[in-house]
Amino acid sequence: MTTPSFAELDALPTEVLRERAFAKAREHHDVKFYWSVLQHLPDADEAASLDGAPNSIGPTVDEAVALFRELDGRDLGEQEPLLRAAFIDYLGRQ
Incomplete structure (x- = not known):
C-alpha cells in the first residue's frame, strides 16, 4: 500500500x-x-480544566468521549483547518 501524496x-x-x-x-x-x-x-478547554483530583477521572473520561462524539458529522468551525492539517499529516505517514 502506498502512502497518498499531500495533493491527493x-x-x-x-x-x-x-x-x-x-x-x-x-x-x-x-x-x-x-x-x-x-x-x-x-x-x-472545559475537559482540561478539571482539577485533577482522583475522583475527577470519571468526568475527564466522560468529557473526552463527548468531545470525540462531537467530531462525527459536526461543523468544526475555526478548528477545521488545524484538524484537517492533522488528519493529512497523520495519513501521510507510513
Whole structure:
C-alpha cells in the first residue's frame, strides 16, 4: 500500500480525511492520535480544566468521549483547518 501524496489528501473533504485518519488510528490502536485531535476541539478547554483530583477521572473520561462524539458529522468551525492539517499529516505517514 502506498502512502497518498499531500495533493491527493488535500483534495479530499475534511469528513473523508477524518474517517480515514480515525480508521488508521483504530487499526494501529493509536490513542495518542485521538488524544491530540481531542485537544484541538473547541470544547477541549472545559475537559482540561478539571482539577485533577482522583475522583475527577470519571468526568475527564466522560468529557473526552463527548468531545470525540462531537467530531462525527459536526461543523468544526475555526478548528477545521488545524484538524484537517492533522488528519493529512497523520495519513501521510507510513
